[in-house]
Amino acid sequence: MLQEYAVIPHSVFVSVDKGRLSDMDHKEVFAALQTVCSEVILALNGSVSNSSNVDATDRLKGVMKQIQEHGHAVEPLITGFTTVYHHYDLDAQTPGNGYRTLVKVVQSCVIHIIQKARYIASNCTGAFFRMDHNVVEIEAYCSALCQLRALLYLAQIILNDNTHGQLYSQDEGGLRERFVQEYISMHKACFYGRCLGFQFSPSLRPFLQTVVISMVSFGENYKKQQTGIGMAALSFFTSGKYVVDPELRGKEFERITQNLDMQFWKTFWNVTESGLFSSLTRIASSVVQVNVTLTVPAEGLSLPLASDPNLSVAVNPPVAHWGPGPVNVRLISHTLRQGQDSAELLALSRPEGPQLSLPGSFNRQTAPLSPCLVIHFHGGGFVAQTSKSHENYLKSWSKDLNVPILSVDYSLAPEAPFPRALEECFYAYCWAIKNCHLLGSTAERVCLVGDSAGGNLCITVSMRAISHGVRIPDGIVAAYPATLLTSDASPSRLLTLIDPLLPLSVLYKCINAYAGAGCQSVQPAQQLDTLVALGQDTVKMLSNFAQGASNWLQTLIEQKAPSSSSSSSSSSTTSSNGPSPSKSNSVEKPKEVQDYPENFEPLRSRCLVDIQIPCTPIMRNPFVSPLLAPDNLLKGLPPVHIVASALDALLDDSVMFAKKLRNMNQPVTLTVVEDLPHGFLSLVQFSKETQDAADMCVRKIREVFQQEELPADQRQPGLV
Structure with a gap:
């Protein structure tokens, strides 16, 4: 194009x-x-x-x-x-x-x-x-x-x-250490001010500006002694200065990304869970006849052994950290199908809001069972979001594919570090296969789908199915998956120094949280309600601002730059733009880094912080970092279809994992889309490019459902 x-x-x-x-x-x-x-x-x-x-x-x-x-x-x-x-x-x-x-x-x-x-x-x-x-x-x-x-x-x-x-x-x-030291000391604010998002599709830049402005406004007032409308007013009024002063916005964003704790990121990312935000996204999404949340009880399952269906294998409910517990899932179906209106399924449902559709509320003829089933694991860095954050594109997919979709709301870190999420996703997968008739499907063809952290879980759930001897899915579609949860450096991970959506410090916080570094697992009494965490008024104010700002933000920034702001930022830029910044505006370069030419030094930041480098052995566990898995755990994976972004800091995760599978003669495809950031599936409503990328994922899912059947002697036995 x-x-x-x-x-x-x-x-x-x-x-x-x-x-x-x-x-x-x-x-x-x-x-x-x-x-x-x-x-x-x-x-x-x-x-x-x-x-x-x-x-x-x-x-x-x-x-x-x-x-x-x-x-x-x-x-x-x-x-x-x-x-x-x-x-x-x-x-x-x-x-x-x-x-x-x-x-x-x-x-x-x-x-x-x-x-x-x-x-x-x-x-x-x-x-x-x-x-x-x-x-x-x-x-x-x-x-x-x-x-x-x-x-x-x-x-x-x-x-x-x-x-x-x-x-x-x-x-x-x-x-590895030099890379982290450079991230700590290098000036990054320029990438979050006037230059914000220059590398991405132009249609996404107003949205990125809105996200960054909302984040720094919320971050400035985070943990202040304000609640309700007070916090909302602070966030709203402080946002104005970040609209008209890009340099100030860049400096504050750099401070936030390096210094605020994991709870801030969980809270901010979960803004998409708020009632108002969800209501607005539903307006633009497809209408489905079934959208219901279910609680799968913690009961042992017995499934046929894949190699010999006359034998069975026991699958236990998730037990890590706090013992057996139920798993929450969401069933989405464009068409009401047999089983979805059954009393058995209705008994598992839990009310989520008046706008959701409950199967029992329909009084119409049901469609027959679908031969296909999509099982979805959402992204969010293992620490945030739920199926509710992703239902916008899932509802569209259910319509386009004409299949039911089961999305798993696994427990989140740091309260539930590895392996709790993997155990819950695997258990939900096994339950769905065994009870597919309740979900409106015969599960003749099953595709696992996930983005980012969810892509990781698609792969590791399949690995666990292989190790347990149960039926594996017919295919995996993973969007920008995280396949290496270590601190290893790669050329694409250098982008974490400039990426507004996936900075290195935030990436490391997510890895540490999932690996359980410095955290104590706590059984959640109930699912976190974002409206409680933020205050209903705050969420409404932020959501309204986010919706409106994207329409006028770009024009306002270009047309208005106060003289005082320009003067101040110009002075600061002039002092730091030379080849050798003055000592008053820089920090001493770490002695380990001696790889620049003698006449060059990158700009240094005043905003310094100690980053906790992920170093726990759990990071190298193959069920955490599947790129490090031995061949015997990967051999036998179903066809893997990876959709990555050329501008994603995790691009090399996808490339190296696809190479590893291909070297093992495992079926794998890799599609690299252009000009989009990490997390583009959550941005489908903002540009044609993100919609095209989401459509690519749909095509890959359809390939899984339409691929030719293997010969009888090579086919995984189905489950009754």
């Missing part, structure tokens, strides 16, 4: 096919960068005598020279990666890995600079040209290019230290 980039009106557009940049395109891009920087400097030299802002003019000329210097240094790095990055793809038909992604992100940043610089060169002598505003914006992108240059140097280390085709560093120390 040919895409045009326009930062402001009347700019000179730079058109480029982001998804298919050839190995030669980067030379033209960097040549254009040098040319346009020279054009800006020449135009400014000719306009000095007429300029009313000599200081801003000098700053702009200085930053254009810095961009030229960064461009000269970055181009050979990009050339080096483009000559070898194809060796790290799954195959020639599936281009995608962290090295390609870094090249793509750098080129995207350079393209934004080129078009902005062309606008400046063409308009800097005009009477209505806003010099201060344009200086601040070009300085922000100069800072971003500087930091991306540092990431390329770090990626070089990974490339040089690893074996051929290996994306993850196998060094137990060294680079």
Whole structure:
């Protein structure tokens, strides 16, 4: 798809096919960068005598020279990666890995600079040209290019230290610690201010700005002695300053991502569970006849042995940490089917709200049992969200596929660390197979589907089915799955230094929580009600703000930049944009990191924090990190279909896992979509690109249901 980039009106557009940049395109891009920087400097030299802002003019000329210097240094790095990055793809038909992604992100940043610089060169002598505003914006992108240059140097280390085709560093120390030290000390605020989301699809940028503004507003008032409307008012009124001051927003977001605890992230992510937010998403989602939550009792199951259906195997209910307990699930079906209106199923249902459909409320003819069944495990980093957060696209999938979907609400960390979630998901899978007639299906074809943490659970549940000897699913569709829950560095994980949705500190918090590092498991008395956690008024205020802001936020940020804010941020940027920042604006570089050229130093942050690096042996448990599983645990997996994003920090998880399965002659496909962040399934209503990616997942599920039957001697026996 040919895409045009326009930062402001009347700019000179730079058109480029982001998804298919050839190995030669980067030379033209960097040549254009040098040319346009020279054009800006020449135009400014000719306009000095007429300029009313000599200081801003000098700053702009200085930053254009810095961009030229960064461009000269970055181009050979990009050339080096483009000559070898194809060796790290799954195959020639599936281009995608962290090295390609870094090249793509750098080129995207350079393209934004080129078009902005062309606008400046063409308009800097005009009477209505806003010099201060344009200086601040070009300085922000100069800072971003500087930091991306540092990431390329770090990626070089990974490339040089690893074996051929290996994306993850196998060094137990060294680079892992250096990577964390760089994350702690490197300046990241520029990626959350004016440059926020420059690498993603343009249609998603207003949404990302809304999320970041909502997050920093909520984070500023987090744990203050305010409740109800007081907290709501604080969050609402403080959000205004982050709308008009992108630099302040970036600094505050950097502070929040590194310093606030796991409870903050659980609370903020669970805003999507609020009644108002759910009501708004339901308006845009498909109408289904069955949407009911069920409580599966903690009772032992007996299932036929896959290798000999005349024998049976016992499956115990989940017991980890606090003993046997029920499992909550959600049944979604576009059409009311046989069994879904049974008294047996109704006895398991639990009311969730007046807007949900209960099977017993229908007085109409039921459709026959479907031969297919989807079992879904939601994402949320193992620590947040439920099936309710994901029901928007699940309802659409039930309609498109015409099959019932069972989504599992497994217990969340840190209260329920590994292996509680895996035990509950496996038990729910076995219960669904045995009781498929209650769910409106014969379960002749069963597909496990999950995103992120849920993708991990799809794989590990299948591994557990193999180890227990019970029937395995007919296929797995995993969207951007987490297959390596360790602190190993990879080129795609370098994106955690710039990603607004998956920063490294947050990723590590999720891993530590799931691994049970420093946590004590606590049996939840009842499912957390987000309205109680946040206060109903707060949730309503945040939700209203989030819905409305995406419509006008982009325009407001471009059109309004207060002089005081511009002056302050310009001064700060100027002091930190040089090759050698002053000591007052930087921290001493960790002694371990000596991998940058002598004349280069990335910008340093004042916001420092100690990050707890995941180091518990549980991380390397194959049922936590399936990428590390031995062949005998992976041999026999059903066909695995992975849908990943080229701009996801977990991309290399997908690539390496697909490679491992292919090397074992296991059936696997990998699809890499462009220009979307981690978690794109939760963003289907925000852009055509995310909807297309979700449709790709539907096609893969349909492939599982339509794949040819194996010969009788190779077929897994069905369960009665």
